[in-house]
Amino acid sequence: MSIEVIKPGLASSIQDKGREGKYHLGIPPSGGMDQRSLIAANLLLGNPEGAAVIECALMGPELRFNEARKVVACGAEMTPRVNGEARPLNEVFEVPADATLSFDFVKAGARLYLAIEGGIDVPERLGSRSTYTLGSLGGLNGRNLQAGDVLHILPAHGYATLGRCLPGTLLPEFSKHYQLRVIPGLYAHRLMPESHALFYEEDWSVASEADRIGYRMKGGSPLNFVEREPPFGAGDDPSNIVDACYPIGSIQVPSGSEPIILHRDAVSGGGYAMIGTVISADMDTVGQIQPHQKVRFVEVSLEEALAARVSYQQELERLRQMP
Amino acid sequence: MSNEMTTTARYSQAGDEFLFVELNEEMTLEAFFRSISITQRLRDMALPGIVEICPANASYQVRYNPDVISAGQLQETLESLDREVSTQQVRTLETRVIEVPVLYNDPWTYETLMRFRDHHQDPSSTDLEYAARINGYDSVDAFIEAHSSTSWFVSMVGFVAGLPFMYQMVPRERQIQVPKYLRPRTDTPKQTVGIGGCFSVIYSVRGAGGYQMFGVTPMPIYDPAGDQPHIDDSMIYFRPGDIVKHRAIDREEYDALLSAAEKGDFKPRVASFTFDLDAFSQDPDGYARRVKEVLYEH
Numbered sequence: 257m258s259i260e261v262i263k264p265g266l267a268s269s270i271q272d273k274g275r276e277g278k279y280h281l282g283i284p285p286s287g288g289m290d291q292r293s294l295i296a297a298n299l300l301l302g303n304p305e306g307a308a309v310i311e312c313a314l315m316g317p318e319l320r321f322n323e324a325r326k327v328v329a330c331g332a333e334m335t336p337r338v339n340g341e342a343r344p345l346n347e348v349f350e351v352p353a354d355a356t357l358s359f360d361f362v363k364a365g366a367r368l369y370l371a372i373e374g375g376i377d378v379p380e381r382l383g384s385r386s387t388y389t390l391g392s393l394g395g396l397n398g399r400n401l402q403a404g405d406v407l408h409i410l411p412a413h414g415y416a417t418l419g420r421c422l423p424g425t426l427l428p429e430f431s432k433h434y435q436l437r438v439i440p441g442l443y444a445h446r447l448m449p450e451s452h453a454l455f456y457e458e459d460w461s462v463a464s465e466a467d468r469i470g471y472r473m474k475g476g477s478p479l480n481f482v483e484r485e486p487p488f489g490a491g492d493d494p495s496n497i498v499d500a501c502y503p504i505g506s507i508q509v510p511s512g513s514e515p516i517i518l519h520r521d522a523v524s525g526g527g528y529a530m531i532g533t534v535i536s537a538d539m540d541t542v543g544q545i546q547p548h549q550k551v552r553f554v555e556v557s558l559e560e561a562l563a564a565r566v567s568y569q570q571e572l573e574r575l576r577q578m579p
Numbered sequence: 580m581s582n583e584m585t586t587t588a589r590y591s592q593a594g595d596e597f598l599f600v601e602l603n604e605e606m607t608l609e610a611f612f613r614s615i616s617i618t619q620r621l622r623d624m625a626l627p628g629i630v631e632i633c634p635a636n637a638s639y640q641v642r643y644n645p646d647v648i649s650a651g652q653l654q655e656t657l658e659s660l661d662r663e664v665s666t667q668q669v670r671t672l673e674t675r676v677i678e679v680p681v682l683y684n685d686p687w688t689y690e691t692l693m694r695f696r697d698h699h700q701d702p703s704s705t706d707l708e709y710a711a712r713i714n715g716y717d718s719v720d721a722f723i724e725a726h727s728s729t730s731w732f733v734s735m736v737g738f739v740a741g742l743p744f745m746y747q748m749v750p751r752e753r754q755i756q757v758p759k760y761l762r763p764r765t766d767t768p769k770q771t772v773g774i775g776g777c778f779s780v781i782y783s784v785r786g787a788g789g790y791q792m793f794g795v796t797p798m799p800i801y802d803p804a805g806d807q808p809h810i811d812d813s814m815i816y817f818r819p820g821d822i823v824k825h826r827a828i829d830r831e832e833y834d835a836l837l838s839a840a841e842k843g844d845f846k847p848r849v850a851s852f853t854f855d856l857d858a859f860s861q862d863p864d865g866y867a868r869r870v871k872e873v874l875y876e877h
Contacts (some may be wrong), residue, residue, distance in 0.1 A: 282737035391740035437617035489606025524737035533594035560593040
């Protein structure tokens with residue numbers, strides 16, 4: 257069967273759990289920014305948890321199904337509608353043949369994951385079906401969905417059950433003011449001590465430049481760097497370093513003004529000092545923050561990050577065990 | 580260059596999945612050589628729990644699964660590899676010398692740079708004129724000669740898929756250096772050759788960029804479609820450690836090579852080579868001549 261894209265939405269792309277092992281050649285992991293919601297959607301339908309789904313940012317697409325198929329939408333709160341009739345989030349429903357699936361404006365969160373029984377059939381590139389738009393790789397022709405695209409869907413496996421839903425304890429929680437846990441480090445020593453302290457004491461708000469590559473933050477005080485003679489090859493700006501690798505989740509501060517958290521389509525390296533890294537357990541959260549919402553960075557130790565990682569994995573395990 | 584002291588590596592936790600290692604705050608060939616030697620050894624060890632191994636110019640990073648290998652265990656391994664690399668007697672690298680044909684002063688980067696003059700330090704000059712002047716060359720041609728007659732080490736691949744950062748293999752006082760644009764451009768033609776700081780690059784895809792633009796190469800370096808025979812399944816042509824020699828070409832040759840590339844018929848000139856850091860450090864100019872001989876002796 258196939259699905260026709262009538263309207264693409266703001267930034268809809270095909271994603272799975274992402275690709276590994278090519279970051280040293282500049283190819284980032286990609287994959288759903290909120291992995292937990294992506295996995296939840298697939299598991300609800302009985303798909304392999306890493307099946308390819310549509311990630312829809314802020315404004316969902318309008319899709320026409322040529323055959324009936326069961327689907328589920330997890331993540332951001334955008335009410336699904338079949339031929340205009342509301343359907344629940346986080347619960348398996350069917351889209352009949354020739355029906356149109358659309359979504360309301362987002363009420364909370366930023367990214368919805370639409371899983372389709374069987375999963376989307378695009379070729380694996382470097383071990384993943386995820387779209388990496390900067391490199392025109394993966395997904396459908398290496399780009400976001402466009403009107404007129406036709407998505408082929410793998411055969412239904414028959415395990416999907418109408419009405420199966422996420423238990424209340426596993427529903428996502430959204431906010432307008434988020435805390436993101438950060439391990440300070442990398443080039444944090446280049447900051448003046450008072451700037452380092454201030455970074456964790458002030459509220460930042462997400463700028464409109466918030467996408468799969470990175471989240472730009474504004475509204476906090478400009479950060480000052482320690483005076484120095486620029487090292488050879490670094491560049492003259494105090495925030496410059498000799499071009500280095502950028503960890504996923506690392507926070508860079510070009511010219512000290514607007515911090516950027518790199519996400520799963522990150523540029524893999526460059527010449528701006530990074531001052532810390534968002535812990536892996538909080539990266540899904542970053543992908544659900546809307547522009548203009550508030551963020552407070554919270555300094556944590558590696559031990560605290562590892563404890564949060566265990567909790568996160570336990571939550572994924574509960575998804576895998578759900579009735 | 581040969582008597583540089585080995586600096587102490589600085590290890591930094593980057594979240595719970597990355598270990599970042601700075602070998603030197605400034606760019607040196609020694610630091611790069613150390614980075615590539617350590618990361619190559621780590622790759623050969625094929626340790627469980629190691630997810631990504633990324634060498635960079637004077638640093639490197641490792642992505643690991645902390646459920647399989649702890650940060651402490653990983654750091655101990657890296658420290659021991661660093662000791663091994665720092666004490667070895669013979670410092671060599673098995674690599675390739677690759678010729679990159681370049682149409683300098685081409686119409687496409689010219690059109691692009693003219694659109695972004697308000698992002699530039701010197702809106703009244705072209706990028707080439709500006710770079711030539713601030714590096715003390717009396718003409719654009721002399722600057723092109725300096726860029727294309729020397730060899731460059733691929734010291735990092737990244738930013739975007741397959742983009743090589745290249746470090747000029749000449750004594751520091753002769754290295755070309757150019758600041759990046761004051762504000763990045765939103766557009767750069769695909770396969771643009773440019774410089775920012777002391778690094779020369781080839782933009783693998785069209786997109787944003789802040790480096791000064793000097794020309795374009797017809798040579799495909801990133802192949803997501805998989806139709807270029809000289810690029811393997813990784814889709815990426817360059818590897819850290821490759822040595823690049825640019826060659827200035829004219830428009831006629833550019834068009835011919837581009838049309839070959841479009842048919843999947845581009846055949847780069849490439850030779851295998853054993854790079855010896857100490858031999859290079861003792862006689863950079865003599866060594867540069869040898870690199871060229873290797874490339875053109877067949």
